[in-house]
Amino acid sequence: MSDAWIIDACRTPRGIGKIGKGALAEMHPHHLGATVLRALQERVGFDTKEVEDVIWATSSQRGQQSADLGRMAALDAGYDITTSGVTLDRFCGSGITSVNFGAASVMSGMEDLVVAGGTEMMSQFGIKGSEPAMFLDNGNLRLRQSHPQPHQGVCADAIATLENIPRQALDELAAESQKRADHAIRSGYFDKSLVPVKDADGTLLLDREEFPRPGTTAESLGQLDPSFEKLANYPLDEQGTTYLSLIKQAYPDLQIEYKHHAGNSSGVVDGAAAMLLASPDYAKKHGMKPRGRIVAMANMGGDPTLMLNAPGPAARKVLERAGLKQDDIDLWEINEAFAVVAEKFIRDLDLDRERVNVNGGAIALGHPIGCTGTILINTVLDELERRDDRYGLITMCAAGGMAPAVIIERLQ
Numbered sequence: 001m002s003d004a005w006i007i008d009a010c011r012t013p014r015g016i017g018k019i020g021k022g023a024l025a026e027m028h029p030h031h032l033g034a035t036v037l038r039a040l041q042e043r044v045g046f047d048t049k050e051v052e053d054v055i056w057a058t059s060s061q062r063g064q065q066s067a068d069l070g071r072m073a074a075l076d077a078g079y080d081i082t083t084s085g086v087t088l089d090r091f092c093g094s095g096i097t098s099v100n101f102g103a104a105s106v107m108s109g110m111e112d113l114v115v116a117g118g119t120e121m122m123s124q125f126g127i128k129g130s131e132p133a134m135f136l137d138n139g140n141l142r143l144r145q146s147h148p149q150p151h152q153g154v155c156a157d158a159i160a161t162l163e164n165i166p167r168q169a170l171d172e173l174a175a176e177s178q179k180r181a182d183h184a185i186r187s188g189y190f191d192k193s194l195v196p197v198k199d200a201d202g203t204l205l206l207d208r209e210e211f212p213r214p215g216t217t218a219e220s221l222g223q224l225d226p227s228f229e230k231l232a233n234y235p236l237d238e239q240g241t242t243y244l245s246l247i248k249q250a251y252p253d254l255q256i257e258y259k260h261h262a263g264n265s266s267g268v269v270d271g272a273a274a275m276l277l278a279s280p281d282y283a284k285k286h287g288m289k290p291r292g293r294i295v296a297m298a299n300m301g302g303d304p305t306l307m308l309n310a311p312g313p314a315a316r317k318v319l320e321r322a323g324l325k326q327d328d329i330d331l332w333e334i335n336e337a338f339a340v341v342a343e344k345f346i347r348d349l350d351l352d353r354e355r356v357n358v359n360g361g362a363i364a365l366g367h368p369i370g371c372t373g374t375i376l377i378n379t380v381l382d383e384l385e386r387r388d389d390r391y392g393l394i395t396m397c398a399a400g401g402m403a404p405a406v407i408i409e410r411l412q
Helices: 029-044 069-076 094-107 141-146 152-162 167-187 243-250 280-285 311-322 339-349 369-387
Strands: 005-011 053-057 085-088 113-121 204-206 269-278 292-301 331-334 391-395 402-410
Touching: 005 029, 005 280, 005 292, 005 369, 029 069, 029 113, 029 269, 053 069, 053 094, 053 369, 069 085, 069 113, 085 094, 094 113, 094 269, 094 292, 094 369, 094 402, 113 369, 152 243, 152 339, 167 339, 269 280, 269 369, 292 311, 311 339, 311 391, 311 402, 331 339, 331 369, 369 391, 369 402
Parallel strands: 053 085, 053 113, 331 391
Antiparallel strands: 005 269, 113 269, 292 402, 391 402
């Protein structure tokens, strides 16, 4: 089996995901995806005729994000028409999955040059025709009865309650995320991978992270009211079903303590990211120097009602598949969908916090769902190079109770 080499990767800054407020919110998703696809080709100089597939991730495939965004973005970027494209959805885990699928294709020997990545325009979720679907619509009562799946924010509060994780710990993790992201931005740690976003006429729209709130403290976060209690009790149908009642189908005695709010949950943003993967034979033949390689990949499912608990088991599984131990991993990246996800992950694996999300996470920087995983792999690769470290493990929770994971190795 061949290796899958990471030749290069890039991403856009993350723009606030709100029409009228975010710098990227008026863009068409095709154009945003084309930004990173075009930049990747310009950085490496590969012939787009030889790209055998563009494997793209977009979680909300509705409205302007529908109809195979990967293929349309490649055409918009000026890729040769012979370059095919496909778009996938594993909810929040989509951006890791697109890279893993691309790597698997290369490792199997079926393809030699693949672009993987994703786009998510969260600012468009409220536009007619682009509303995200519920995981279970009201017509699918059979699945609801066997696997009730509530809102992720309510799940986060349920998990924090079950695990007896106090709100103060969640706010402290969130404040640290802001602190680390601010330091990384001011130190230029993201500059290697960031590409500016321009409009069709060349007007600069965004060249910096738009979401972070530097100066945030645990004390200031402690003043915010919890966000999900009202949502938990909102009636979803004429029968009075609520997200809380869905959780109580599986956990009837649970009395949820509401601890999450906008400041310790991931930010709503727009963004795109792309990564070039190649077989060693192809890369050597075309003078491409690899920055890293995919060591191992894994997927894990868990309780779909609590939804957010699979990253720990996924990390253990990918370590076993790689033949590595926890101490072999230099950098850990767990997506901060909600503070409890990262906090539980750190506690369950007994990790050194100084090696986890070292440049902040989605609480500070935002979570453009379909491309977040690709961004995280890119961020870890940049940091491994900066520190002259070797291995990084990246994982994240996904709706439906899932988690993809990947281990990468720095080669430069």
